[in-house]
Amino acid sequence: MASNDVNRIVASHLSYAYPEADRNAVEDVSVRVKKGEFLAILGHNGSGKSTLAKLFNALYVPSAGTVWVCGLDTKDDALVFDIRQHAGMVFQNPDNQIVATVVEEDVAFGLENNGVEPAQIRLRIDEALAAVNMSDFALKAPHLLSGGQKQRVAIAGVLAMKPDVIILDESTAMLDPSGRQEVMNTVHRLNREEGISVVIITHYMGEAATADYVIVMDDGRVAMSGTPREVFTQVAKVRALGLDVPPMTDLADMLRADGIGIRADVLTVDEMVEEVCRLSSRS
């Protein structure tokens, strides 16, 4: 299929209900993640965003609809391990996803599971640790690392499998601001330099603002979607969905309410500085 060269994940009319639930956690969602794209999925707690992420690497199998990961249907049992290699996942709690007692052994875990030759494993874990700037910690015990470092180790573990997509399921939620920055910088660099598609599930608006495309989930459905600028400029609608807008967009909104003619689609501090300079030079 030629379209696989472009689309990494295609979800079509996806629904999923938990075994004993009477309603769908995810309801009729259609999404596409292209090669090298950075997608952010937003939503308040229980909006189905984490469930959606788990549908993307065959941890859950859809009740209705289909997900293709690099052209592979997640409903096909025989393809499950191939899919998980194409779409790696980093979870929320840094402590609960590290298996081994030494950093490099943990990075090797996925490769060992896939039966990769030892010499090849060595090569790939060295590469992966270098890519997340953790080479110096290769022989350390994971419990001695900071939260941000642990998450980078987890990313290295996924990276060693040479994935096409990395899914981060609220991976920054338990980190302090500097750890969060570390992880986001790493992910952005991998996205830019290696062309790996990224899906982040988050409720930090600042993180979503840096994405190429944003989806806002509410009650299992896609409530809003578009570029960050398109989504966040609809301040009232975003707020109605129980979310904040990025701090600078919020500020711009308040300034506009006070009758200052600032642009509504300001997302970052840099843009705000530019806007303020533009306004002050005019007056």
Add this chain to the structure above:
Amino acid sequence: MLNDITLGQYFPGNSPIHRMDPRMKLILTIVYIVGVFMVSNLPGYAIALAFLYLVVRVSGISFKYLVKGIKPLRFILIFTFVLNLFFVEGETVLLSLGFVRITKEALENAVFFALRLVFLVMGTSVLTLTTSPIRLTDGLERLMKPLQRFHFPAHELAMMMTIALRFIPTLLEETDKIKKAQMARGADFESGNLIARAKAMIPLLVPLFVSAFRRANDLAMAMEARCYRGGDHRTRLRELKYTRLDLYGLLATAAFIAVIIAEGKLLG
């Protein structure tokens, strides 16, 4: 209180003993244990001591450190010594005080039993002190691999050990956190008699268990996401290889056993 647990103590180093293959070390430790059980007189224990001393010197661990490792065992040692002393039947009476009768055989038995324990503990400590937990579980897994044909879960056991070792520090940290949180709400872990103190542990243990189960759940999902599918067709980052060092170790241990047997024949 919980921080005193020193499971899988490892003394990092680069001695020939450290560099030996964990499988060989495991086998040789078992052979050594058998050897110690074959010893039946004091000169034999002198030979065992000499052998142990030699191994410890090569490994670069201080002998004192090893001896200190026996200290927590002193109660068991005294207990077995006393038990053997009073309850083993014998012919030659050394001391008779009312119903207490100590015989020569009982004394011999008690001394040998205590010595045997000491030698066992010291010998196996050399194994754990010179082998990192990972290499130890690796070695165990590979040694037990032939048993898999009889549906013995060798890989699963090794994986469980690795995960347990991985989570000990995490859970200790968590215990500490919960303890402080409960103390901040007025929980008292220090005072009261044994029963009161045991009861005070409940608000500590319940949240700890709940969180351990949650962690297990998370970990299972994370392992699945990383293509874990059991031990079949799994490769390892570190391959184990026997080297010349393992041959030397094997020869030395064989010599030890030979000397013990010869000594037993001559003096026993």
